[in-house]
Amino acid sequence: MSLQLVAITLDCPDPPALAAFYQQATGLELHPRSGADFAALNGEHGLVIGFQRVDGYRAPSWPGQDQPQQLHLCFRIGDDERLAEVESRLVESGARIPAHQPHGDRARVLTDPVGHPFCISTR
Structure with a gap:
């Protein structure tokens, strides 16, 4: 199959x-x-x-599971882009930055305007 x-x-x-x-x-x-x-x-x-x-x-909760996230999208940024710059543009568009950031400098967890968590990554 x-x-x-x-x-x-x-x-x-x-x-x-x-x-x-x-x-x-x-x-x-x-x-x-x-x-x-x-x-x-x-x-x-x-x-x-x-x-x-x-x-x-009902919006998912991150990182808690009071309302499970159910899905987590991951996006790789372009080779010529910086993580902080992409994060800033996304926040200007309505994304939010949760306090819990488990990936250090490799990736950032954001939430979209209705609460779905997603990552942006340099890899």
Whole structure:
């Protein structure tokens, strides 16, 4: 059996808004069938990052597990970019920096505007 990963979908209260955050962060194109209840970005090699509306959405907690994170995305930054500069741009776009940072200078954990943790890394 061979499986190919084609999509990752995040629950959220406002799919277009969260898609816009990740579009600005990654430069990926908005999927043409995106709408109010589901939005998506076209990634590399056919991988789609989706965002689906969930009524009563509850943000994950990081690093605690009162509300499990359920998913953790990791992004490698460009070779010519500095971690602090990318982090700053993401914060300007709506990301937050949690106090718990387990990776030292190699990577930073951020949370997106609705609380999903994600990492940016130099590797």
